[in-house]
Amino acid sequence: MSDKNIYLPYLMRIAEITEESPAVKTFRLEFIDEVAAQSFDFKTGQFGLYSAFGEGESTFCIASSPTRKGYIECTFREVGRVTAALADKEVGDIVGFRGPYGNVFPLEDWKGKNLVFIAGGIALPPLRSVIWNCLDLRDWFKDITVVYGARSVKDLVYKRELKEWSERSDIKLVTTVDPGGETPDWQGKVGFIPPVVEQLGLAAENTVAIVCGPPIMIKLTLPVLERLGFPPEAIFTTLENRMKCGLGKCGRCNTGSSYVCKDGPVYTLAELNELPAEY
Amino acid sequence: MANTYNLSHESLKGLFGSLRRDGRRILAPVDAAGRVELGEVEAPSQVAADYLQTILSAKEVAFPKVERLLSYTIAPGRVDLKDAEPRALPTVLFGVRPCEAKAFGALDAVFNWDYRDKFFNARMEQLAVIGLSCTKADEACFCTSVGGGPADATGSDILLTPIEGGYLAEVCTEKGAAIRALAPDLFRPGNGVDKAAIAAKVQQAFDQPALTSQLPGMFENEVWADQALRCIGCGACAFVCPTCVCFDIQEEADPKKGERLRCWDSCGFHQFTLHASGHNPREVQGARWRQRVYHKFSYYPERYDMLGCVGCGKCTRACPVDMNLKEHLIEAAGVKA
């Protein structure tokens, strides 16, 4: 038998669980197999299929930075059969992981540029990986700005790192919550992401924008960026089409002639404009 | 590399015997209470006497409707994974039509374009195809519009064409040569038979290259929603289609053990693209029907440099509401941009 079974996952032990917000958790996962732990490598932007044995597989991005070796992290919201089963797991439990799959954020191309990350709700995980990656390669880039918004204060994920980023001088963090979602001691902004971005008065020149969030947020934020002068080639986003295989076989993520699991999930707006809007 | 021979009816019987002695099972169209289905046979006499095509396609031989991908056992703090091995038996697929023989190429394109799918490959390695040219066709057939033909040898290891007293046998591949080598005496020197005169006449129905080049510009055309109005969004067309390759991965388990299964799926189902949030990128049947047409006639050519349709017409015959693909493609080809 020459071919390997491409559907076979790695076994992973849950090393740490962080409750991020209601129904959102972060797992730190360690490879059980030593060889896999040593040889495993990925790039920021990539994703994997995580198994809850007994229930199935779910697609999440790898939310940790490739510069942090020895483990991977994922952050997920409990929405269905697999995510509910994962949410029931405890430290020490075994889950499965297949990956890394998909394309990557082109950090090399961003050298010498300003970076603006814009994330809404649970969409911070894909950006968290790249933000940490960029911070670990800090001298490659000029200004780094992060705009992160959620429905309410309790819905903000990664509160620990938000605090850390807000205290660092080499990254500018702007947090916002939807009107009505603030608490009395809330220090950030109140308002939806698109106007908040508009008010920041970002300079589009020599800057790339990386936008992740629910479809409606992306839809409303892109025009703002275009108004600010960002060309479509300088705007990056990730798609979340439903996936089953992650290998360019099952056809589920197919959008135009693109397999989101292979050619994506990272796309520039210029590339998206070439695809049918089936995402 | 086709080498042409004559194979008499008597010799075919002998060949079946040789194949069986070589340890291969022979699958062929058989008559099952009025329906023609693939079944295991030992002699040519068991093959359905008169058939156009089977209802289901032969893809099942390499890509079964349910396939175990892996299994596991669960204990506290412990999971043991077990790889799955496909049960790939040495098999000769006898009497499939040229369209279906060709269709394995479209499956192969997806299963192996990047990662290699061992389940499909293990079965394909064990499979040899003895195709049979068509001497008749029906209103659903359109092989000649998609680059094939009723006596096209593509995809067959040996292609048989019925002639007086037996068959013209074209040995097209190494696998075909290996079959001939089992009983070389049965294959007599062939004479110059005009295959085209024997084969069914299938009129070219539309200009496929022109259609393929105009599809990107007519994505928003209302023709798709119009055509899809009577489509009921079932899986019949995709499941009988010899090139449809989409699948689902499903888990079946109890608290102690489980397995992961791959099952046929279809882009025609509402569920196919539905997100857990309720958002659906292809919300209406018109969009799903369009995906079917585009995947086969636009995306496949773009990505794999081939079509995702062989014009067999199975989808048309299986559709409960008579969505005739050929007719719809003719209509689409006639849309002026």
Added chain:
Amino acid sequence: MEAVIQRAKELLEQGEVKAVLGYAKGTGSARRPHFARQAGQLDKLVMDEACVQNLAVYVTKHEVKKLGKVAVVALPVTQRAILQLMAERQLRDGSLAILAVDDGAVKELDSASALEEHLALKAQVLNAKDKASLADLEAMDQGQRWAYWQKELSRCMKCYACRNTCPMCYCDHCTMDCNRPQWVPVASHGIGNLEYHMVRTMHLAGRCVECGDCGRACPVGIPVHLLTIGAEETVHELFGQRAGHKAKLDYALSTFKTDDKESFIR
């Protein structure tokens, strides 16, 4: 039969309906559902013995509802399905123009009560072939019947043509599509197929209008309509009800009456 096409033309041309749903000539000798939305699409309409499909499957679809008011060429099975859909509140009374075609005559029925009255005129009879097949099944002992269905259902590939063509299988979120819990396995193996058809049979018992479309739709020729029709006949025997005859829902399997037969409780 010409009369129904004539009337459909008038309705569309006068703008009383936005579309006419009837039959057209299809591949070979087949007939297919046909939506005529412009006058030019009307001449494709045909009406003859080969037109058998229950067109009521379309009237609950979002895409069809969006067209506006539709005139439906309605065979008795279609009429029954429409009435049942109205009784189950899936369809607003008066939202369709119903062109009833039975025995050559055309009658316009545009309300549930008109349908009810019309359907009461003639007894519902099962066609001879299905009747004979049901009798054959009935004559088998339990073991034979089990073996028969095991064998038939082993061919099922879960394409759901039978479900999707059924006018009474209108659920947006079918039990088969539900994965929390996963009531029925998705795979089309022995258990998955058996459970699917058992669930469908039970969901149609007392609701099946006996059109037989599920069986006709099956690409691999499994007579699944014998399951639903069989269950429907049983409900009729036990409770004296038939689906698609009453404008007001009186569903045997969800209603308790003190005089219900309890002979099946042992």
